Amino acid sequence: GWRSRAAFKLIELDDRFHMIKPGARVVDLGAAPGGWAQVAVKRGAAEVVGVDLLPVDPVPGATIIEGDFNDPDMPDRLTGLLGGRADVVMSDMAPNTTGHAPTDHLRIIGLAELALDFATRILAPDGTFVAKVFQGGSEKQMLADLKRMFTQVRHAKPPASRKESSELYVVATGFRGRDSAEG
Ligand code: SAM
Numbered sequence: 635g636w637r638s639r640a641a642f643k644l645i646e647l648d649d650r651f652h653m654i655k656p657g658a659r660v661v662d663l664g665a666a667p668g669g670w671a672q673v674a675v676k677r678g679a680a681e682v683v684g685v686d687l688l689p690v691d692p693v694p695g696a697t698i699i700e701g702d703f704n705d706p707d708m709p710d711r712l713t714g715l716l717g718g719r720a721d722v723v724m725s726d727m728a729p730n731t732t733g734h735a736p737t738d739h740l741r742i743i744g745l746a747e748l749a750l751d752f753a754t755r756i757l758a759p760d761g762t763f764v765a766k767v768f769q770g771g772s773e774k775q776m777l778a779d780l781k782r783m784f785t786q787v788r789h790a791k792p793p794a795s796r797k798e799s800s801e802l803y804v805v806a807t808g809f810r811g812r813d814s815a816e817g
Contacts, residue, residue, distance in 0.1 A: 638669030642794035653762045664727030671696040683715045723753035724764040754812045761809040769800045780806045
């Protein structure tokens, strides 16, 4: 069975956007307890490399390390583990909430921007970036960056995501490269 309710969110996103193709190389940010990694393996990913602050019981077919994605050498560690470019970078990372809304908002956006910066360094051409964002979608600056570097940028709330939660996912497909000037 799936380890998390979150697994169903990725299933629904992938049914709609067809991100995980057979043989895909996938990076899974905020992987615990391993539901998204399970789904990626099940859908034919050839390599799944993930990280979480929390330890994750082994997921056959995936390599998930314990650590903080904010750690300055984490991008290099993940890149080394994957040993090449990624087809999909997916982030379900959510920081612990403080109850102070402006602080929580800044933290969430900070993590998503960090994930995007990493994605634009490791994605292969035509790659996909998926990240959890909140409320009205991506922040203006992040959305502008996404639109410049990907051919298509959409927001989706999978049915498995609770209605009362302001959680939303941004799905950017068709990576064109970091220095793409179009948009
Ligand atoms: N997609 C996962 C699944 O299907 O099992 C669920 C992910 S859960 C909603 C969010 C995770 O993000 C938590 O396990 C949390 O520890 C992790 N997280 C939050 N901040 C992080 C950080 N800075 N570095 C690594 N993981 C982080």
